[in-house]
Amino acid sequence: MQQVFTNGIRISYSRSGGGKPVLLVMGSSSPGRVWTTHQTPALARAGYESVTFDNRGVPPSDAPPGKYTLDDMVADTKGLIDALDLAPCRIVGTSLGSMIAQELAIQSPGSVRCAVLLGTRGRADAFRRAEVTAQRALIESGVRMPPAYEAFVSVLQMLSPATRNDEEKVERWLDLFELSAPGHTAAGQAWADIVSDRREELRKVSAPCRVISFTDDVITPPALCAEVADAIPDCDLVEIPSCGHLGYLERPQEVNASIIEFLDKH
Secondary structure, eight states: OEEEEETTEEEEEEEEEOSEEEEEEOOTTOOGGGGGGTHHHHHHHTTEEEEEEOOTTSTTSOOOSSOOOHHHHHHHHHHHHHHTTOOSEEEEEETHHHHHHHHHHHHOGGGEEEEEEESOOSSOOHHHHHHHHHHHHHHHHTOOOOHHHHHHHHHHHHSOHHHHTOHHHHHHHHHHHHHTOOTTTTGGGGGSOOSSOOHHHHTTOOSOEEEEEETTOSSSOHHHHHHHHHHSTTEEEEEESSOOTTHHHHSHHHHHHHHHHHHHHO
16 A cells, blocks of 8 residues: 555555556545455456545544544545546545545546546435434444444445345355444544535536446435436436445446446546
């Protein structure tokens, strides 16, 4: 791993493959290496260089104390782009990472050549607002749930019924989530604003985009993903069936094919 110092903190990043660079932005609390399970090998085979990094709060990047804003994380990402001379760059983001990519395209259009937005949204409805409120309340309470319980909740929130009902698969996922339970290491990310309605601002995005939604996603359901695709002027929408919020891990072949097909156009 290499590091750059930007926006007052150290950001850890890694490069792999060769060809035109693609910056991959991970979601809440997860390390950038998650992309290396399926996405970076596929991008390398397609002739792209992958640039992955750990958002603030995720070691070995710095984890400054306090509550992080979405603008903090957008500035971190722009700083990395500038430090590595990637602009205008191809970006792939998932969940919080996709919202960082959206905001970057709004605030700094010269930084973004095109973007693929996985599991995204431009606002939160009542149920999703309740989820954010509950998460913040849990963190502020100081209560630390046992890793086995966190694993159960993660499987329930992040995966599709198809996976949950497959005993062999779900046991592997439960073990994985229990071993990698982040605790409150990246707790500051929970205060990034992923609730406000940004649909009018999204109409300012000039970079071509693709939204990829997952049919069984309870965090960013297809209807909210479709709102983003409708708001961004040059944006199409692809829906991947039988997967949840981690569709890029549940159905990687379909997701990778959609990402690469879009990148090849732009």
